[in-house]
Amino acid sequence: MNRIEVKDLNVYFGDAHILKDINTEIAKNTVTALIGPSGCGKSTFIRTLNRMNDLIPNFRHEGDVYLDGKDIYNPKMDVVDLRKKIGMVFQKPNPFPKSIFENVAYGLRIHGVSDNDKLNQRVEESLKSAALWDEVKDKLDNSAMGLSGGQQQRLCIARTIANNPEVILMDEPCSALDPISTTKIEDLIHKLKTEYTIIIVTHNMQQATRVSKYTSFFLNGEIIESNLTDKIFIDPKNKKTEDYITGRFG
Secondary structure, eight states: OEEEEEEEEEEEETTEEEEEEEEEEEETTOEEEEEOSTTSSHHHHHHHHTTGGGGSTTEEEEEEEEETTEETTSTTOOHHHHHHHEEEEOSSOOOOSSBHHHHHHHHHHHTTOOOHHHHHHHHHHHHHHTTOHHHHTTOTTSBGGGSOHHHHHHHHHHHHHTTOOSEEEEESTTTTSOHHHHHHHHHHHHHHTTTSEEEEEOSOHHHHHHHOSEEEEEETTEEEEEEEHHHHHHSOSSHHHHHHHTTSOO
16 A cells, blocks of 8 residues: 555656656555665655745646555645654754653644643654653753763654654754664664554665665656665666666766
């Protein structure tokens, strides 16, 4: 079953044509990696899925994007609710200058959860899901800014999980992290895919092979090839894909 379907998507910022005729499907409870050189449209694409591009002046789009069969660009779509369903983890950890507890509880409070028992339970569940609970359970009132980079990124994942999303977008979530923290995030992705649909932008092709079931190769705003990750890396059908993954450019 597909969680997301994209049909004939074109994205423009002013006169610049950023994404061109994108057609793709994202299966439920899988990890899909987006690879390709810098500036090829990967981040713009995932920001189209939760309508964060709406915040950029001169953005416009053509085509359709469906989440569970519903058109996310329908004028009646509640964008706040959409971003609750499609959470996002950014390239650099971006904890709020609040306590560890309040970082995770923030979205819950925004969406009207005020019962302390519910907040405590959901914060604990989210931190456990993000493999961070054991490291922070005795210092929930401490500032999140005192955590290491890897811990901060897992905290941001916990903050996303707390809102019970259906999809988690990850925009190069390990690019600012050391190898040990990267391994922890990758292990976490493997665990989370049983409950969530995950789309990860990565420049690290070894990472794509480790964490994803499907891979899409972007180049100059187009999807050149999409397939099972093993097939993309072992037997690419397009010469451009082969050239990229063998390091001839990018």
